[in-house]
Amino acid sequence: MNLLTLNDVVVGYAKGKPLLPPVSLTFSSGEVVGVLGPNGAGKSTLLKTVLGLLPPLSGQLSLPLKRRPRLGYVPQGARPDFAYPLSVLQVTLMGRAAQLGLVKRPSAADAAIALSQLEGVGLAHVAQAPFRSLSGGQQQRVLVARALTAEPELLVLDEPTSEMDPAAEHALLSLVSQRVAARGIAVVFVTHEISAAAAFADRVVLLDSRQKYVEAGPATSLVCSEVMSRLYGRPVEVRREADRTLVWLSGTVPSEGGAR
Amino acid sequence: MSFWDARFLWGEPMAASVLAAALLGYLGFFVVLRRMAFMSASLSQVSGLGVAVAFWVGSLMNVEPHAPTPWLLSPGTFAFAFAGLGAMAMAVTPRSRRVSPESLVALLYLGASAGVMVVLASPRIAQEAHEVGDLLFGNAVVVRREDLVELAIAAAVTLGLHALFFKEFLFASFDADTANVFGVPVKRMELLLYFSLALCIAVATRAIGALPVFAFLVLPAGAALLFSERLHVVLTLSVAIAVVCAALGYYLSWTLSLPTGPVMVSLTVVTWAFAALKRFFDKRK
Known part of the structure; x- marks a missing residue:
């Protein structure tokens, strides 16, 4: 669609x-x-x-x-302000803003949706922990859960x-x-x-x-090597293998993109 | 006469100080986290300019500085109008590399400070200038009944707005871009938040003074953020610290014959320092 x-x-x-x-x-x-x-x-x-x-x-x-x-959005890593005293669940619940509209507060059903998304990203066990206490990678997973809580x-x-x-x-x-x-x-x-x-x-x-x-x-x-080299203005090598893609700048070590 | 026996003297000023402190302690949560500490000082100064201009306009219309004035000419109306315009200028001015938010805050602060001195130097109100100083920047020892009523109205309006839109204020402050994508009208919410700040700063500055207003907007929330990482605890602690510092400050200044505003400010400084030390030692454990 x-x-x-x-x-x-x-x-x-x-x-x-x-x-x-x-x-x-x-x-x-x-x-x-x-x-x-x-x-x-x-x-x-x-x-x-x-x-x-x-x-x-x-x-x-x-x-x-x-x-x-309906949109879900995960901003660049440093965009949200990590000084705020918010729990992981409170951050995730912000994803319900579009459904709730102005004034209305999140209900128990909204909290259940947010918790299920946290479970999906493997962070339901830290739902009550302060958001800023998580590692960078965990915080990004919470932001993914928040985006999915919007049911985008x-x-x-x-x-x-x-x-x-x-x-x-x-x-x-x-x-x-x-x-x-x-x-x-x-x-x-x-x-x-x-x-x-x-x-x-x-x-x-x-x-x-x-x-x-x-x-x-x-x-x-x-x-592919030709298009990527043109895009970045330097020689980029791209090699596709069975279930992965190797990419490297000529003269450096390849980085690997595995299968989904 | 004991402190308690003299309550007919300090009842209203104490109530005004505690109410202003509670309100500012709550708003301080947003001021500190949005890094707007100096914006509040700036708005306080701008509202002072409004008061000075009100006296000057009043003098043109032969209104006595301390006589009752029609609300349109009252210093309170001017203070709020000026602070509101200042807040709106800060809210709507787009951020750019050439005009940073800090530059705008400094511009308003300096413009308002100089403006107050120029207006008060006018021969039309020169004789009242020293008394106008008290009215400009408040004096928590003597608070007029009107100041208390204005504070109560400002508190009701602000609490009503925040009860309705707290979720939106929080999201727009924490992550404005995402809030926008999720349908929160971020610009309008920022205007409402700034409006509530301007209202409270304008009214509280006249009631208790510019220095305590600045202190209550910054230090209790700063201390609460050092004590806790829970939203509701931080909000409650921030209000509680402000209220205790206001009430205790008033009591100490009365019993020890010390200036009221500075004692209140000193207590907030001590509380912040204690919170910072506690956090420092907790982290070392």
């Missing part, structure tokens, strides 16, 4: 200063889309436009459901693993992938790990604002 379509959408912050050429994309249920590009490529700007946080400079966002799809149709992850090592990133994306597969949720994730995009995305969107370059297509055909 088609959830959201971008028709020749131009993204950017100031009129007359588009960051990227017009983008046309469709987000459909059950599909995982990876967004790749170097730093400053316009990835987060594109996501903000998809999320409705930034209006497009031109073009159209069409809503085939005649309403915005479209789940957006903006470099959720920017402060994690590649192994932790793969563990988190595996978890997301398991949690969303059965429910047919559409997923968009921004990553710097080419191997993660190769392993988890059905389609990829490649961006670079400096080259004024946008390309979208199947991950199997676009995540």
Whole structure:
């Protein structure tokens, strides 16, 4: 099912200063889309436009459901303020904000939904612990649980693993992938790990604002040495093996993207 | 005359101090976590400018500084209007690299401080300037009945707003982008939060003074955050610390003949220092 379509959408912050050429994309249920590009490529700007946080400079966002799809969102690692004295459950319950609307408080049923999502990410046992007492990886899992508590149709992850090592990133994306597969949720994730995009995305969107370059297509055909080298402006080697993809800069050690 | 026998003298000032402290202790939770400590000092100064301008406007219309004035010309109305405008300017000014929130806070603080001095130097109100000082920045020893009533109204409005929108204020403060995505009207919530702050700061500054207001907005919540990591405990402790410091401060200043505001502030400083020390030693265990 088609959830959201971008028709020749131009993204950017100031009129007359588009960051990227017009983008046309469709987000459909059950599909995982990876967004790749170097730093400053316009990835987060594109996501903000998809999320409705930034209006497009031109073009159209069409809503085939005649309403915005229910959104789940996992922000960049350092975005939430970790000084707040909130428990893991209180953070997860924030995911019910859209369902509750203004004024209404979460009920026992909302708490049960939040707890079941925490259980899904393996953190139900720390539901009452202070959020800030968890490790970085655990906090990101809580934010994934919060996003899923919103019962999203479209789940957006903006470099959720920017402060994690590649192994932790793969563990988190595996978890997301398991949690969303059965429910047919559409997923968009921004990553710097080419191997993660190769392993988890059905389609990829490649961006670079400096080259004024946008390309979208199947991950199997676009995540290759030639296209990645062009995108990052340096020689990148990509080798697909049976159930994994190896990626490395020429002259360095490969990083591995395993199967989902 | 014992302290208790003199309660007809200190009853209202004590009630005003405790009410203002409770209100500010609660709001301090947001002030400290949103890192707006100096914004509160700035708003206090801006509301002071409002009071000075009210006297100046009153003098143009031949209104006596201490005589009852129509509400439109009253210093309270001006104080709230100025603080409200200041809060709105801070809420709606987009963050950019060129105009940081800190620069805006400093601009308002300096502009208001200089403005107060310039307005009070006006020959129209020069004679009352020293008395205006008390009215500008309060004096917890003598609190007028109107100040207490204004405080009670501000408390009712603020508590009503926060009872309705606490969930939204919390989410918008903790993670604004995600709150926006999940349908929370973050900008409107920030305006409401700033409005409640401006209201309380404007009213409390006139009742108990700028220094205690700044202290009650920052230190009790800061100490509570050092004592606990539980939301409800932090909120309760913050209010309790502020109330105890206000009441005990008032009592000590009365019995030891010390200035009231500074004694209250000193107690909040001591409490914060105790909380910091306790946390330091707890962490070393």
